[in-house]
Amino acid sequence: MKRTFYKFNIMLLAGAGLILGSCTADSLEPTLTQNKTVEGSITKVDNLYSILKGAHNIMTGAGYYGRDMIATSEVRSDNCFSNGNSGRFTTQGEYEQNANTGFIWEEAYETIANANIIINTDVTTLEGDQAYGEHLQGAAMILRALAHYDLLRVYGQQNAATSGNLGVPVVTEFKGENLDPSRNTIDEVKAAIYNDLQTAFNMMDSAYDTDKTIVSKYVAKALEARVAVYFGDWGRAVSASEAVINSGLYSIVSADSYVSSWTADGGSNVLFELAFTSADNRGSNALSYIYRFPEDAPAGYGDIEVVSTVIDLFEDGDVRADILGYQDGGTRLRNMGKYPDTAVGADNIPLFRYEEVILNYAEALLETGGDALTQINLITANRGASAYATVTKEDILNERRKELMFEGFRFDDMMRTGMDMPYWGTAQNSLGTLSYPNNLFPWPIPIGEINANSNIEQNADY
Numbered sequence: 001m002k003r004t005f006y007k008f009n010i011m012l013l014a015g016a017g018l019i020l021g022s023c024t025a026d027s028l029e030p031t032l033t034q035n036k037t038v039e040g041s042i043t044k045v046d047n048l049y050s051i052l053k054g055a056h057n058i059m060t061g062a063g064y065y066g067r068d069m070i071a072t073s074e075v076r077s078d079n080c081f082s083n084g085n086s087g088r089f090t091t092q093g094e095y096e097q098n099a100n101t102g103f104i105w106e107e108a109y110e111t112i113a114n115a116n117i118i119i120n121t122d123v124t125t126l127e128g129d130q131a132y133g134e135h136l137q138g139a140a141m142i143l144r145a146l147a148h149y150d151l152l153r154v155y156g157q158q159n160a161a162t163s164g165n166l167g168v169p170v171v172t173e174f175k176g177e178n179l180d181p182s183r184n185t186i187d188e189v190k191a192a193i194y195n196d197l198q199t200a201f202n203m204m205d206s207a208y209d210t211d212k213t214i215v216s217k218y219v220a221k222a223l224e225a226r227v228a229v230y231f232g233d234w235g236r237a238v239s240a241s242e243a244v245i246n247s248g249l250y251s252i253v254s255a256d257s258y259v260s261s262w263t264a265d266g267g268s269n270v271l272f273e274l275a276f277t278s279a280d281n282r283g284s285n286a287l288s289y290i291y292r293f294p295e296d297a298p299a300g301y302g303d304i305e306v307v308s309t310v311i312d313l314f315e316d317g318d319v320r321a322d323i324l325g326y327q328d329g330g331t332r333l334r335n336m337g338k339y340p341d342t343a344v345g346a347d348n349i350p351l352f353r354y355e356e357v358i359l360n361y362a363e364a365l366l367e368t369g370g371d372a373l374t375q376i377n378l379i380t381a382n383r384g385a386s387a388y389a390t391v392t393k394e395d396i397l398n399e400r401r402k403e404l405m406f407e408g409f410r411f412d413d414m415m416r417t418g419m420d421m422p423y424w425g426t427a428q429n430s431l432g433t434l435s436y437p438n439n440l441f442p443w444p445i446p447i448g449e450i451n452a453n454s455n456i457e458q459n460a461d462y
Contacts, residue, residue, distance in 0.1 A: 042117070042121055042126070043126060043127060044126055044127045044128050045123070045126050045127065045128030045129055045130065045132055045133040045136070046128060047126070048118050048121060048123075048126070048133055048136045048137070048140075049136060051114055051117055051118050051140075052114070052118060052136055052139055052140060052143075052214070053214075054114050055111050055114035055115055055118075055140070055143050056143075056213070056214070056215075056274065056275070058107055058110050058111045058114065059107070059111055059143075059274055060274045060275070060276065060280075060349075061107060062282070062285040062286075063104065063106070063107045064104055064107040064108065064111075065274055065349060065351060066274070066276075066282065066285070066286075066287065066349070067285060067286065067287045067290060068103065068104065069104055069150065069408060070287060070349070070406075070407060070408035071089060071092075071287060071290050071291075071304055071408075072089065072092045072103065072408075073408035073409070073410065073411040073412065074304060074405075074406055074408060074410065074411070075089045075092050075093040075304050076092055076093065076095070076411045076421070076423075077410035077411040077414060077421070078307065078410065078414070078421070078422055079306065079307060079310060079401070079405055079406070079410050080093070080304050080305060080306055080307060080406075081093050081304075081305060081307060081423070081424035081425075081426075081428055082094070082303045082304060082305070082426060083302070083303060083304075083305045083332070083426050083427070083428075084303065084426035085293075085300075085301055085302050085303045086301045086303055087303075088290060088301060088303045089290065089303050089304055090303075090426060093423065093424070094423060094424075094425065094431060095423060095434065095440045097440075097443060097444060098444060098462060099444040099445065099446060099447040099450065099458065099462050100446075100447055101444070101446075102446045102448075103154060103443050103446075104150060104151070104154060105151070105155070105445070105446050105449060106446070108147040108148075108150050108151050109147070109151075109171065111143055111144075111146075111147040112143075112144050112147045112148065112171050113171075113174055114140075114143075115140040115141070115143045115144040115147070116140075116144065116171065116172060116173055116174040117174045118136060118137055118139075118140035119137050119140050119141060119144065119172075120173060120174065121133075121137070123137065131205065132208055134203050134204075135203070135204050135205050135208045135217075137203065138199070138200035138201070138202075138203040138204035138217070138220070139200070139204065139214065139215045139216070141196040141197070141199055141200035141220075142196070142197065142200045142215045142219055142220050142223060143215055144172075144196055145192075145193045145196040145197050145200070145220075145223060145227075146223055148168065148170060148189055148192060148193050148196075149193050149223070149226075149227055151167075151168040151189075152167050152168055152186065152189045152190070152193075153230065153412055153415075154442070154443045155167075155168050155442055155443050155444075155445060155459065156168060156186050156189070156442060157186065157442055157459060157460075158186050158415075158442075159415045159436070159437050159438070159441040159442060160437055160438070160439050160441060160442050160459065160460060161437045161438050161439050161460075162439055162460035162461075164459075164460070165185045165186050165187070166183040166184075166185065166186070166457060166459075167183060167184050167185055167186040167187075167188065167189035167190075168183055168184065168189060169181040169182065169183055169184060169456075170184045170188060170189055170192045172192075180453045180454065180455045181453070181455065182455040182456065182457070183456060183457060190227065190231060193227055194224065194227070194236075197220045197221075197223055197224045197227075198220075198224075200217075200220045201217060201220040201221060201224075201243075204216075204217040204220070205217070206218065206247070206249075212265075212266045212270050212271070212272060212273055213265075213266075213272075213273055213274065213275035213348065214272075215272050216271065216272060218243070218244050218247050218249060218250075218271060219271050219272045219352055221240045221241070221243040221244045222240070222244050222271050222272075222352045222356070222357050223352070224236065224237075224240035225237045225240035225241045225244070225357060225360040225361070225364070226356070226360060228240060228360075228364070229360045229363060229364060229416070230412060230416050231416075232367075232416070234364045234367040234368050235364075235368060237360055237361070237363070237364035238361065238364045238365060238368055238370065241357050241358075241360050241361035241364060242361070244271070244354070244357045245357065245358075245361065250268060250269060250270075250271060250354035250357075251268045251269060251354060252269055252354060252355055252358065252378060252379065252382045253267060253268065253269045253355070253382065254382050255319045255382055255383055255384045258319045258320065258322075258382070258383065259319060259322050259323065259337055262323075262337055262338050262339065262340060262347070263340060263341075263347070265348045266348075268354075269353050269354040269355060270350050270352070270353060270354075271352035271353065271354065271357075272350070272351050272352045273348040273349060273350040273351060273352075274348060274349045274351060275348055276345060276346050276347060276348055276349065277346055278344045278346045280344070280345065280346065281344045281345075282344065282345030282346075283343075283344060283345060284300075284301060285345070286339070286341070286342065286344070286345025287339045287345070287349065288339040288340060288341055288342045288345055288347065289301050289302075289342050289345065290302070290303055290304050291304050291334060291335040291336075291338075291339065291406065292327060292334045292335065292336060292342060293327065293342065294342040294343065295327075295342075300342070302327065302332070302334065304335075305332050305333065305334060305428070306324065306333040306334055306335060307333075307424070307428065308333055308428065310324070310333065310405075311324055311333060313398065313401065313402055314385075314402060315385060315386060317384040317385070318383055318384050318385040318402070319383055319384050320383055320385075320402050320403065320405070322337060323335060323336065323337030323338055323405070323406070324336060324337070325337070335405075335406040338405075338406045338407070339406075350407075353407075355379060355403050355404075356403075356404060356409075358375055358378055358379060359375075359376075359379065359396065359399060359400050359403060359404070361375050362375035362376045362379075362391070362396055362399075363393070363396045363400075366391065366392075366393060366396060372391050372396065373388060373390065373391045376388055376391050376395065376396060376399055379399055379403060380399070383402075383403075393417075397413060397417065400413055401413070414436075415436070415441060418436045418437075419436055420433050420434060420435050420436050421433060421434040421436070421438070421441075439459070439460045439461040440461070442459045443459075444458065444459055444462035445457075445458050445459060445462075
């Protein structure tokens with residue numbers, strides 16, 4: 001784990017200017033010089049903000065939420081498949097991953113490393129608004145919790161056929177005595193996530209939350225509800241969702257504004273989104289470019305195609321169907337409306353929407369005997385869809401599928417409810433169905449980490 005646990009990519013203060021500090025991806029040892037630089041460079045609360053922005057920046061990369069985290073979750077679900085236009089995401093979609101394919105391991109632990117620098121800084125020694133410094137530490141705890149959750153749902157053994165209770169290593173220090181940590185249990189990782197989120201919520205002040213591209217106080221509760229739904233902690237999911245709802249800070253986007261909301265930033269339904277601008281010029285590395293190719297181009301990536309039967313999920317008048325469209329002469333069904341900018345990839349990527357909170361709340365109420373019907377109909381009423389007279393678990397999962405499609409939720413919903421997984425080849429030809437549980441559902445620990453740390457146990461069949 002020496003390879004990535006202590007790696008970071010942050011802006012540090014050096015004299016009158018800023019310098020960029022990072023280890024190389026091939027290093028198996030933490031760079032002690034950089035550790036000293038970090039300790040001597042954080043003198044102001046503003047430095048913590050710069051490091052937090054650095055953590056956000058890691059998350060925007062194509063290897064994490066900028067593309068791969070979302071795209072992989074969709075192409076491994078029953079929503080999408082890879083048509084192999086450019087050869088991208090066929091490995092993921094056909095469940096042929098191996099220990100050399102990596103995925104988000106490095107990026108997630110880089111995010112955690114940045115967060116740990118902020119969390120473990122003594123704010124009382126810094127110049128500036130120390131209350132704001134504590135708020136930033138809470139924000140860093142949310143990012144640390146999110147990264148640990150992402151790692152757990154990708155690499156944890158909770159959906160494997162081989163009996164096991166291994167999660168991922170919980171890392172709470174940028175540097176520490178244990179440079180070769182073993183994998184914590186699933187329950188230990190979950191407990192660490194919940195602890196970070198509760199601590200963060202208590203120490204943050206929403207008065208500082210003026211920018212939706214910086215993780216904010218109520219994201220702690222939205223993430224807590226997400227994790228609680230994933231693990232079936234229904235009472236916790238109810239209370240966490242209610243904290244967001246009762247804040248009165250957010251609202252569901254109306255049917256008339258639904259499609260256009262994906263071209264705007266910071267909507268009333270957004271709790272937290274990753275920022276992108278035309279200056280980033282992500283182009284072909286953008287999430288939009290893997291879902292489709294530019295309308296004025298004869299070819300492009302567009303590897304992730306929508307399964308043709310998905311259009312049948314939507315009734316007439318449901319505005320969520322308007323996100324879908326066809327390319328290649330009307331032959332290929334695609335996500336045309338979410339993250340629409342294929343020119344430079346300048347669309348912000350919402351990671352937490354209020355609609356997800358409502359859906360989490362509805363499901364948790366259903367499981368605890370509450371009024372799930374009222375909550376689920378808040379979604380249908382704002383989508384041009386028919387209201388439910390009664391509501392079942394299947395209804396809620398279907399509404400989640402329609403509302404959160406192409407945002408990376410469907411694979412996890414199928415996993416946490418024990419669904420078998422159909423999967424397809426590049427011509428949408430059926431390759432079969434993987435029964436649940438299955439050793440192909442957890443991702444393999446990257447071989448670089450296995451080689452660097454003898455205490456890390458690989459997942460079965462890799």
